[in-house]
Amino acid sequence: QVQLVESGGGVVQPGRSLRLSCAASGFTFTTYAMHWVRQAPGKGLEWVAVISYDGSDEYYPASVRGRFTISRDNSKNMVFLQMNSLRPEDTAVYFCARDGQLRTQRPTFFDYWGQGSLVTVSS
Amino acid sequence: SYELTQPPSVSVSPGQTASITCSGHKLGNEYACWYQQKPGQSPMLVIYQDTKRPSGIPERFSGSNSGDTATLTISGTQAMDEADYYCQAWGTTTAAVFGGGTKLTVL
DSSP, rough: OOOEEEOOEEEEOOOOOOOEEEEEEEEEEGGEEEEEEOOOOOSSSEEEEEEOSSSOOOEEEEETTEEEEEEEEETTEEEEEEEOOOOGOOEEEEEEEEEETTSSOOOOOEEEEOOOOEEOOOO | OOBBBOOOOEEEEEEEOOOEEETTTTTTGGGEEEEEOOTTTTEEEEBBBTTTTTTOOTTEEEEEEEEEEEEEEEESGGGGGGOOOOEESSSOOOOOOOOEEEEEEEO
16 A cells, blocks of 8 residues: 655744655656645645656745755655745645646646654744 | 734534634635644644545545635534634745634534
8 A cells, every 4th residue: 555654844033944765665756756745733735845756846835945955866765845044934734646647748636645753833 | 924813712513514614815826734733642633625524534524615715614513523623825925824723613
């Protein structure tokens, strides 16, 4: 069965960096785009980043573009989110999610989600 | 940037039909999907590509999308359906957009 397991969350000071990891299993990793989606405490869902199945394309919303970088290691079935210049408003649970379409270059929908990793940005 | 609007809350009696709307400019020209999220859990896909149900999702969940509005309909609502529901659109853009979420109360 499909499993997505996030790690790397924690408490970090404003302006510092943090790297999240997501270990994927149970499917052919190299044929699916992967995403990060976040949810601030008590708030709704916000899409954060996508990387295409082959790693050739990445897209971000304006709120994180230039500060966050998504990457993947297809040899290890892993996807990462490098978060730099963190702000208090980046405090959220970060979910790793699989795109629902095979071999897509752009975001579609999210058919499997991890359990999430909490990132707290505070001094 | 593209925006999707959902009502903050919807209430329904057990066994009745619940409808949750999601509005956006020409949303019918995009694909809409819906997620259910219960407290302390990750979101779960319940409808994708406007009308399709993933394996394991009960038939009482259905969707539609036309004009500026997508709708999630839950027929014969059960207590276990009480949750937050989020719509999401995708299609021609390189971004994924979520609605603000609707809290469904079954009372």
